[in-house]
Amino acid sequence: METIEAPTREELVHRASDLIPLLRKNALSGEEDRCLPQETVEALAGSGILRMRVPHRYGGYESDMRTVVDTLAELARGDGSAAWTASVWAISSWMMGMFPDEVQDEVFSDPDVRISGIISPTATARKVPGGVVVSGKWAFNSGVRHSSWNTNAAILVGDEGQPQPVMLAIPVSDLTVVDDWHTAGLRGSGSVTTVAEDLFVPQQRVLPMGPVLEGRHLSVLNADSPLYRTPFMPTACATIAAPALGLAKGAKDVFFERLPGRKITYTAYESQQEAPLTHLQVAEATVKIDEAEFHAHRAARTVDTKGAAGEEWTLEERARVRLDLGAVTQRAKEAVDILNTASGGSSVYSSVPIQRIERDVQTLNLHAILHPNTNLELYGRILCGLEPNTVYL
Template identity: 65%
Template sequence: MLTTEVPTREELVRRASELAPALRNKAAWSEEHRRVHDEAIEAMADAGIFRLRVPARYGGYESDTSTLLDVAAELARGDGSAAWTASVYWIPTWMTCLFPDEVQDEVFATRDVRVCGTLSPTAMAAPVDGGVVVNGRWGFVSGAWHSHWQEIVAIQVGPEGEPMPIIALVPMTDLEIIDDWNTSGLRGTGSVTTVAKDVFIPAERVLPLGAVLGGQPASKANAAVPIYRVPLLPVAAASSIGTALGLARAAKDAFFERLPERKITYTDYASQSAAPLTHLQVADAIMKIDEAEFHAHRLTGLVDAKGAAGDAWTLEERVRARADMGAVCRLAKEAVDVFATASGGSSIYTHVPIQRIARDITAMNLHALMHPNTNAELYGRVLCGLEPNTLYI
């Protein structure tokens, strides 16, 4: 087992901030080639970005979600796709820590291991001696090109039993990658489709999905570690929002960088900064960022506090976690939209960052688990006394 000195949150955020310019420099390449540049991946690995959710006994940092929020927000100021990919790695890496300890020994034997994943049960698993055989495919697998393992979800059906969703870990070498990520936003994430054809998975690398959703780990070594005793969906929500917040801040940065040289065409404003309209737009956008920060910190604060105390989660807390995630995405997009609208016709050129930021935050808001409307409806449903209409809480 490996242990290492754990950097402080401030140190990790500083590293992420220092990475942002390098990520920005590779963002155009990542967009064109539809995956994060190898050098950007290596730079994030060197900075320890992929160790934030790894247990300390393997040289990880066991960082809380408040740290994930701040780190991802800084990465996204450089490139939303790189930040999103790092965030996606954090979630299946955390899920790996719920598996039996001998499975973790295998996965974390690779330094700076990267685990991609999905929660969609779009494959079938047939029980066999010693494990299961899986056939199927999974879409939207962000970061698959640079991953060592994939966390998959499948439906296991036995000869006499009821269908049961399972979660499992599979080496990427056992899967086929379909290069189908041709999208308008988050193009650099390389969120391709992966395919399993008669892939055998040993029983120790398989868990019931319900146990994972309910925060019932099979790991003995991690049972008392605060960050691993929280239900999956609140963890996933808190792990994802930093990219949205960082994209809103990136839009602010991009707008103010261009502001001194801009006029408003076909008006007598020689400087855009002198126009009352600009004042209203800037104030509106930054207030939306402030509101997004409130929901982001409320969410991560709740996840971290519940994990530290080991307290049970109420139903309302679970669905509010998703509502807070949706609110961060919505408000961040609204802020970006204001800055993009205020950036004028010249902002549609591909070398101007605001157009990429706007496409990336739009893509985030369309994600099934992050969609603001879906999450708000779920929260309101429970507040009205109805049962949730999803297992993903």
């Protein structure tokens, strides 16, 4: 496939900005259906945004992490579920680039292919001639209904050696989808459960997870790309920081859209925008959004800089990216909380976006990898000279 010239960061962010009205329009129906509307998916694909982490040789852009973060954050200003799903597709497309080149040739025969993925090894695989047989289930499989492939983790067990985690490239058509995504937030992401029952996976689609976490892979043609000279967790963490940042920016957008002409009921304030309380609220929320953006950009800059240089990562650098992720998530929630509190009783109607943004950002804060307290503790352990208490670093 002929390579194409990749759009600049400004061009991709502009494309994302152009989608905001459509994303907002479709967000409510996405919540009600617990899945992204087809119109939203087609718009994302048509914009080229889903090609950001696809290799050049398949028509992808190989966008740097700062571009990915800014573009996904812009999508989240319109719909957190759409941005979260796009971030999962971006990570999983990058992950597919670590598989052997012949597997990539199959998967990326369509440069707009959508790949979802789960890194929690909640299935079991056993060796058989020519590959493995896997059984188990993967919850929180965001975007899988609109995906053709899954990169899913499993524990490989056998007669020889210790059990080891592996990543598997699986066609979604080989999996059973369980419609169980009944949640308070990110409802449009359609993060349902998928199940494999005695499913054969060819050996070339089996990727040991240990080397992946260290940034080593089986692709020959991607070996010199800066994108594939970084470990998995810093790459994934920098990516999924973006939806939280964008949700906070979106909360500020919709708050100011509703502000003109609003009163503060049961007070003498005929205009909310004239109340000193409002001035304090919007200023504090803005500072927190700025802080969230600082951490999102620092994580992206670290990934880009070290990937371009091909440098080894220290434990502290790895843990700091997770710290940045937790800080983005926490500061974003704090900003949204302030703006939601200032939005008044009428904001509880489902037609008012701020209540959805509040629920979406709360859901992100509960995610095991994004959870601020977990990431603070991990970074603190490293600073105190202790070993990390996780391999997801």
